Amino acid sequence: MKKEAIVLLNMGGPNNLEEVEVFLTNMFNDKNIITVKSSLLRAFIAKMITFTRTEKSQEIYRQIGSKSPIVGHTKELVEKLQSRFGEDVVVDFAMRYTPPFASEVIERLNREDIEKIYLIPLYPQFSTTTTKSSLEDFEEQYHLKGGDAILVEIKHFFQNQNYNRAVLQRITERISADECPNFDLIFSAHGLPVKVIERGDVYERHVNKHVAILTNMLKEAGMNFNAIHLAYQSKVGPMEWLKPSLEDKLKEIKSNGVLIFPIAFTIDNSETDFELEIEYREVAEELGFKDYRVCECPNDSDFFVDTLVELYEKMR
Numbered sequence: 001m002k003k004e005a006i007v008l009l010n011m012g013g014p015n016n017l018e019e020v021e022v023f024l025t026n027m028f029n030d031k032n033i034i035t036v037k038s039s040l041l042r043a044f045i046a047k048m049i050t051f052t053r054t055e056k057s058q059e060i061y062r063q064i065g066s067k068s069p070i071v072g073h074t075k076e077l078v079e080k081l082q083s084r085f086g087e088d089v090v091v092d093f094a095m096r097y098t099p100p101f102a103s104e105v106i107e108r109l110n111r112e113d114i115e116k117i118y119l120i121p122l123y124p125q126f127s128t129t130t131t132k133s134s135l136e137d138f139e140e141q142y143h144l145k146g147g148d149a150i151l152v153e154i155k156h157f158f159q160n161q162n163y164n165r166a167v168l169q170r171i172t173e174r175i176s177a178d179e180c181p182n183f184d185l186i187f188s189a190h191g192l193p194v195k196v197i198e199r200g201d202v203y204e205r206h207v208n209k210h211v212a213i214l215t216n217m218l219k220e221a222g223m224n225f226n227a228i229h230l231a232y233q234s235k236v237g238p239m240e241w242l243k244p245s246l247e248d249k250l251k252e253i254k255s256n257g258v259l260i261f262p263i264a265f266t267i268d269n270s271e272t273d274f275e276l277e278i279e280y281r282e283v284a285e286e287l288g289f290k291d292y293r294v295c296e297c298p299n300d301s302d303f304f305v306d307t308l309v310e311l312y313e314k315m316r
């Protein structure tokens with residue numbers, strides 16, 4: 001009997017310290033990240049950046065157990081989703097910059113009689129640097145490997161109610177309604193160079209809309225924070241990136257307590273476990289915050305599994 005498959009797509013992250021170089025090399029060879037036309041020039045830029053960044057990056061991963069948590073969390077999500085579907089739908093995942101790569105997953109799928117593959121990039125908001133990159137990569141590899149199933153894609157899901165229930169659950173796991181008036185909430189999004197937005201990337205617009213939806217839901221749930229903000233983390237390189245930065249936002253806040261929700265990630269990764277949990281915690285302590293809390297990403301929460309089931313049903 002012909003089958004269907006759901007493939008979750010994400011960026012990936014080093015599975016060990018040696019893979020840090022693989023991760024950075026693949027990221028900076030990505031035409032959606034370094035948009036110069038010449039692939040030779042891109043390869044040269046990637047070599048330079050990787051050469052200068054690998055050791056610094058390895059030091060980051062060393063502090064969170066010498067690997068990114070992203071692959072482990074994604075496997076747990078895939079297992080939960082697979083158990084919802086039973087044998088009729090194959091659930092798998094592919095990473096953009098580290099194993100398991102799309103080519104490996106495609107070889108597995110090509111050994112089965114798959115009629116339709118539903119591709120779900122695990123980014124709530126669309127960006128050319130993430131969603132588009134992952135989808136293009138999968139499609140290219142799929143056609144190279146001679147696959148002939150129908151590919152169905154979804155581009156964003158920040159408006160999905162079950163997804164936003166997963167977000168609210170993660171917030172309420174960290175804070176009670178009674179505590180909210182003494183806290184500011186910051187939705188922290190991964191930054192993007194301004195020139196990417198100027199070329200028409202809708203990421204910033206999607207993030208703004210997402211913050212508006214969540215702000216309403218929090219009000220309806222009686223979670224009345226002193227104030228709710230949006231800020232951008234993870235700037236790399238000398239270019240101008242989206243503002244305000246998370247650091248500047250923290251400097252501006254007068255409350256004693258701050259809660260951070262990583263709005264651009266569905267799965268915990270080095271940016272949540274290192275940058276938010278370790279690096280910005282130190283910044284917040286230096287700035288005199290008495291209470292600094294970071295929410296977990298949706299990861300394999302039941303609401304997130306419900307979201308993916310619902311997206312699959314809508315794509316059919």
Ligand SMILES: C=CC1=C(C)c2cc3[nH]c(cc4nc(cc5[nH]c(cc1n2)c(C)c5CCC(=O)O)C(CCC(=O)O)=C4C)c(C)c3C=C
Nearest residue numbers: 011012013014057068070127129130190236264269270271
């Ligand atoms: C030009 C550089 C980068 C762009 C553009 C960018 C966009 C972007 N990235 C994510 C999600 C993640 N990024 C992660 C790590 C990471 N990102 C960059 C650079 C750009 N990202 C670098 C150099 C790194 C490595 C970290 C380091 O070495 O310091 C991760 C973490 C993966 C992990 O290992 O766990 C995620 C997730 C989004 C959502 C995004 C655009 C919207």
Ligand SMILES: [Fe+2]
Nearest residue numbers: 011190191234
């Ligand atoms: Fe990134």
Ligand SMILES: [Fe+2]
Nearest residue numbers: 069268269273
């Ligand atoms: Fe984590």
